[in-house]
Amino acid sequence: MPFPSRFKHCPNCGAAVDYRVPPDDNRERAVCPGCGAIHYQNPLNVVGTLPVWEADGRVLLCRRAIEPRHGLWTLPAGFMELGETTAGGALRETQEEAGADVEMGPLYTLLNVVRVGQVHLFYRARLRSTAFDPGPESLEARLFHEAEIPWDEIAFKTTRETLHRFFDDRRRGQGFGPHEIDIA
Amino acid sequence: MPFPSRFKHCPNCGAAVDYRVPPDDNRERAVCPGCGAIHYQNPLNVVGTLPVWEADGRVLLCRRAIEPRHGLWTLPAGFMELGETTAGGALRETQEEAGADVEMGPLYTLLNVVRVGQVHLFYRARLRSTAFDPGPESLEARLFHEAEIPWDEIAFKTTRETLHRFFDDRRRGQGFGPHEIDIA
Numbered sequence: 568m569p570f571p572s573r574f575k576h577c578p579n580c581g582a583a584v585d586y587r588v589p590p591d592d593n594r595e596r597a598v599c600p601g602c603g604a605i606h607y608q609n610p611l612n613v614v615g616t617l618p619v620w621e622a623d624g625r626v627l628l629c630r631r632a633i634e635p636r637h638g639l640w641t642l643p644a645g646f647m648e649l650g651e652t653t654a655g656g657a658l659r660e661t662q663e664e665a666g667a668d669v670e671m672g673p674l675y676t677l678l679n680v681v682r683v684g685q686v687h688l689f690y691r692a693r694l695r696s697t698a699f700d701p702g703p704e705s706l707e708a709r710l711f712h713e714a715e716i717p718w719d720e721i722a723f724k725t726t727r728e729t730l731h732r733f734f735d736d737r738r739r740g741q742g743f744g745p746h747e748i749d750i751a
Numbered sequence: 752m753p754f755p756s757r758f759k760h761c762p763n764c765g766a767a768v769d770y771r772v773p774p775d776d777n778r779e780r781a782v783c784p785g786c787g788a789i790h791y792q793n794p795l796n797v798v799g800t801l802p803v804w805e806a807d808g809r810v811l812l813c814r815r816a817i818e819p820r821h822g823l824w825t826l827p828a829g830f831m832e833l834g835e836t837t838a839g840g841a842l843r844e845t846q847e848e849a850g851a852d853v854e855m856g857p858l859y860t861l862l863n864v865v866r867v868g869q870v871h872l873f874y875r876a877r878l879r880s881t882a883f884d885p886g887p888e889s890l891e892a893r894l895f896h897e898a899e900i901p902w903d904e905i906a907f908k909t910t911r912e913t914l915h916r917f918f919d920d921r922r923r924g925q926g927f928g929p930h931e932i933d934i935a
Contacts, residue, residue, distance in 0.1 A: 576765035576789070578758035578781075591817070591887060593833065593847075597762075606762070609795050612870060613764075633775070639855065647794050648778065652863035652933050653870055674861065676929060679836035686796060686837055703775060729838050745929060747858060749836050 571608055571684060575596065579604045599736040614656040615644020617676075617729055618669050620689060623711035624737070626730065632706045636722035636749050642729060643667070645704075657690045665708040666700025669693060675744040676732060678679060678725045682750075685723040687725040691743070724750050753833025753867060755792055757781065763788045780826040799828020800876040801913055802853050808921070809894035810914065811878060813848050816890045820906035826873060826913060827851070829888075841874045849892040853877060859875075859928040860916060862909045866934075871909040877926070908919040908934050 574597040582601030589605050597606040597627040605650050628640040643664040647656040654671050659668050672691030699708040713734050721727045732746050756788050758781040762769050766785030773780055773789050781790040802811040812824040827848040838855050841895040856875030883892040897918050905911045916930050
């Protein structure tokens with residue numbers, strides 16, 4: 568997944584845009600020769616949770632029913648929407664993708680995925696129940712002990728890094744985030 | 752500043768878009784009846800720093816030379832750009848707006864400004880020098896002791912909240928973030 572594709576037309580009036588550096592700016596932007604609007608494209612946030620069943624320390628993963636990475640495992644996460652907070656979006660994605668009932672905790676990882684123009688934010692979450700109800704984006708939702716994690720079938724580096732940090736932190740009994748990680 | 756204005760035309764082909772809920776989605780999106788593209792609009796990140804001159808504890812503010820809030824004071828911050836990390840963007844804004852030489856520290860505040868669809872991320876930063884060189888977006892860049900902060904002339908709630916938290920944390924000698932704050 569590369570950067571979002573560049574605007575060819577003005578979302579305001581439909582005219583073909585030019586790319587040039589506007590006055591008082593230092594980067595090329597899509598500038599409309601028709602209505603004069605300047606259109607910016609910026610990184611997007613992906614928000615999710617690291618849900619833990621504290622009775623035995625297992626973590627919740629979802630198996631993707633959609634592309635990309637159909638059939639692989641991920642922490643519940645998705646694009647943050649207008650009208651919500653980062654934690655609110657992470658909770659919504661956890662409900663939508665896993666049907667899980669969680670109590671939200673603090674921010675745990677902030678991962679910059681520069682190549683695709685994304686920032687991934689994962690929150691710690693405490694599962695209140697082990698009853699799940701995966702939505703249409705998930706084939707299944709399941710709890711895993713550390714030794715059971717399907718490391719070769721993890722969908723995204725940001726899930727992999729977040730899980731690694733969590734198990735490391737837990738072994739050392741300290742340092743529970745937040746961790747800032749840049750993904751190459 | 753309300754939400755970003757809704758797309759009227761397709762940025763891909765220029766046709767007028769419809770607003771409807773695409774298959775496998777649960778929100779209205781701009782859908783192009785011409786080329787079939789679906790266009791999403793999502794919250795944007797504003798990244799900045801809380802630069803401190805540790806010799807005497809003063810913090811750096813910039814007086815805005817641009818709208819909105821021309822003439823008012825702000826921590827150095829601006830929209831995160833494609834191709835950079837959150838901390839990288841915060842450093843760039845600090846250099847562009849204040850011409851300040853800083854060593855970046857950890858994330859200090861994450862503020863959700865839901866009403867305008869923005870997430871503001873401020874990093875702690877240690878000033879290496881008190882020589883500043885404000886760019887075209889700033890009228891001046893200046894160091895302030897806590898007692899000198901022009902509270903009635905602060906441009907944005909996210910700057911105000913970040914400063915309040917910092918002075919509170921410093922007084923108590925603990926809890927140096929990160930703080931997650933939702934702005935009403």
